[in-house]
Amino acid sequence: MKYLAIIWCTLFLVTAGVAAQELTSPNGNFTMEFTVLADGTPTYQLSYKDQEVIKTSKLGLELKDDAQSLLNGFRVADTETASFDETWTPVWGEESEIRNHYNELAVTLNQTETDRTMIVRFRLFDEGLGFRYEFPQQKNLVYFVIKEERTQFAMTGDHTALWIPGDYDTQEYDYNKSKLSEIRGKFDAAVTGNASQTQFSKTGVQTALMMKTDAGLYINLHEAALINYACMHLNLDDKNMIFESWLTPDARGDKGHLQAPCKTPWRTVMVSDDARDILASRITLNLNEPNAIEDTSWIHPVKYVGVWWEMITGKSSWAYTNDYPSVKLGETDFENAKPNGTHAANTAHVKEYIDFAAKHGFDAVLVEGWNVGWEDWFGHSKDYVFDFVTPYPDFDVEGIHEYAKSKGVKMIMHHETSGSTRNYERHIDTAYQFMNKYGYDAVKSGYVGDMLPRGEYHYSQWINNHYQYALEKAADYHIMVNAHEAVRPTGICRTYPNLIGNESARGTEYQAFGGSNANHVTILPFTRLVGGPMDYTPGIFEMDIEKLNPDNHSHVNSTICNQLALYVTLYSPLQMAADLPEHYNQFMDAFQFIKDVAVDWEQSVYVEAEPGDYVTIARKAKNSGEWFVGSVNGYDKRTSEIKLDFLEKGKKYVATIYRDAKDAHYKTNPQAYEIDTKTVKSNSKLKIDVAPGGGYAISIVEKK
Incomplete structure (x- = not known):
């Protein structure tokens, strides 16, 4: 493990409403400003490349049966700043090494009236922000019950969002694309049946929430290290475009029982003007504690x-x-x-x-x-x-x-x-x-x-x-x-x-329950997979479910090549070839890709990405050096043009390309595909037509 950490501290007193604390990301693209309002309410604000992303937003927790909640009346008691940079090795993953590099600001707040202490810790990465609440050992805050966490994310406009209904019991929904102001009107139609479900608000949505601004910025809101705490949803004030955290209650309606010393999960805000950066971010992993299992050989x-x-x-x-x-x-x-x-x-x-x-x-x-x-x-x-x-x-x-x-x-x-x-x-x-x-x-x-x-x-x-x-x-x-x-x-x-x-999340099983949206798999990498790998169970080759069960009239909304690409685009160290053996026997040439594709990676390159439209990813297999490319498409037929500059210069490779046939379509002709091979190099370019609900998969092996 390569490891480098440099820490420095500054300690001073600041009265409420007087001074702001500023934190900058290592590459200088992000600036976060913390301040305490005149009434002692802690707030933060986030900018990316001098564009405001999160307007001034309030922080704090509302307590149950307590005359004074942890919302206001604070003054800054001291601050600590630090810089951290390490490279760690995951047991499995999308790459063999992960860099964890951030600048940190920890603000210790004292609530004057109660003499309670709360720390807000911010970590600013080159991809975005993480922050959490910490409660050190203290006399005046020992056991406490959360009525609601009041963390805000104030948006700068009526962004376009890819969202699913806020629900205490399930994430198994198709995603909806709409303006934030349209969520309320579309909410009821977005709620589809499930074995267990409980919604809480007509403007409640789940994380990870993916948005895009009119100016072309991509914003993702989520959480990291959910330990001994309730899962966070987001409830939208659609008049002011402010999201506020909404925790899942227990059977009594309480949102959390805590005992100091303790800390909350991290709240995360990822931002970029390139959607590929969201896919490449490792903020969620980096905000978790290092590996706790000493022997991982098993x-x-x-x-x-x-x-x-x-x-x-x-x-x-x-x-x-x-x-x-x-x-x-x-x-x-x-x-x-x-x-x-x-x-x-x-x-x-x-x-x-x-x-x-x-x-x-x-x-x-x-x-x-x-x-x-x-x-x-x-x-x-x-x-x-x-x-x-x-x-x-x-x-x-x-x-x-x-x-x-x-x-x-x-x-x-x-x-x-x-x-x-x-x-x-x-x-x-x-x-x-x-x-x-x-x-x-x-x-x-x-x-x-x-x-x-x-x-x-x-x-x-x-x-x-x-x-x-x-x-x-x-x-x-x-x-x-x-x-x-x-x-x-x-x-x-x-x-x-x-x-x-x-x-x-809504996995392949829903293709047998009536079908999922054809662009569903172009959204999951930006939402569900931000938190970790998904057992999506891909690899379905027979799209007409009636052929398995005459009483089931469902249709799998995907082409065979789309199914192949999922082994690359939906990362998991656990991958299933989900269909029946007899269906693979009918398409053994296409099944070869599933047999060949790796499940553990040395390097990942995010080639193309637009949430809800398309995702193309190239990954280098650990140990073998072979490359695999997967591309999944939404509803509109498109031509994908990619460079193979991730290949090693000076070497020749054989690329086997599994592509949609010209007349392929997820609904009318899902099993139409073509396979061809060609010699490629690092300066090669590929131009591949992709069907609606389609995709392509490529295996690339060095030419001997």
Whole structure:
């Protein structure tokens, strides 16, 4: 690790409303100004290249049952400034080294009337700003309850935003594009059905929020290091264009229970006049603590297949039998139950997937629906729903383990909690020990439905602490975690790199629930993926779901080449080839890209980007030196023109290009593609036509 840190401090007293503190980014493009208003309200303001981005915005927290909240009445007690510059090595990631370079201002505030202390710490990077609240040990602020965090983000105009409805329970929405002033009028139509959802305001939206100003500036609002705190949404005052933080409440309506000393998550503001800089930013990771796992040798990227898509589409079922209207673990007799004939997680069928994985070089196979309890798992608010260790009669745990081991394939465990967090914690040690016994080193966990304890939300402080508990407990057992329906990522994978994936957004499964917007995947890199990798489960080749299930009339709104490109554009160290083996067998030449593409990277280059329209990314595989390019397109047909100047000069390469056919279209002709090869160099340029909802993928190998 290369490491350099230079720190200096200045300590002085400033009376409220008299002096402002200024902080500049290392490259000088950003200027942040902190000041305290005449009534003692702390505020900040942010500019980028002399353009105001965040107008003067208030800071503070409103406390519950307290005569004096942490909103005003402050004076500056002292300030500290620092500069920090290091380069650290991630266990896995979009590059082999990450630079963490910022200038810092920590302002210690004293609330005169109560003699309470609050520190606001700002870190200004070359890509934007991070700031948080800190509460040191003190006599007059020990245990306190947050009624609401009142952090503001005052916009400079009626920006265009890519947004999803603010919701305490789900992020599984298509994105909407509108002016900020139009959110209220479009909100109801933006809310689509989900297994669990709770909106709070007609102008409430979620982070990461991506915006673009009329002047062409890109602005992204998010948070980092969400630990022991409620998830932040944003509520818009659409008369004054001011966003204010809106925390997820617990079952009693409280927004957070804190004990000093403590600190909040970071609030982040990324800004650039080039959309590619948003994709390249590592602010979210850099604002998290360094790796807490000493031995990471057991953590590794995974490319997998599994018995999932056939169940999502309705071709197969999770449940073993139709005999019982309800199930009680330990009491229901599955040995004498009649199999329903559609249960996918049976020994013979799973072995077919293991064979497919072994033949084509995949690391692992995920099996869902193998354990008893799926007959009535959802919608009944069951506390004791699964035990995570008891298989159905048609699933031979030992036999599968031995067979997979003989083929050199790992098995991935599935733990669906049905939202019952107490039940999962009740069984978690036994479940992880079971995984260790049978060689499962990764688990996909799920939190579908309303949460238990009843009244809690998916993103409340209490439930966020559960997710963290499960993650840290998994690390004790050397288990990697891929959590679905959990809170959106905020860079915690830096500290706990066994968090190799999350869902936390509208993934491929919604293509089987009616379809997603064709430009959805051009937005996710600017929103959901700002916080960490997503288990999007790409690789669908059969777009007509009726061919799998005659009762399902959904259509996958993507071309095959768009699906291939996702392995590059939607970064994850955990990538699934989600479709059925028989569909890959029909298009084996296109499937070759999925077999070849890497899942861990030495370098990433963001070639083209416009949120909602297109994203093109080139990545260099770790160790092999091979390059892979992916480009995804929105609704409008376009011609992509890219330079290959990221290649090493003086060398020749063979590029295999997977492109949309001339008549390809995500709706009418999604399986039309062409493959060609050509010799390229660092001064080569490519010109590729891209279909609506289409894309292209390129593998580039040095010519021998």
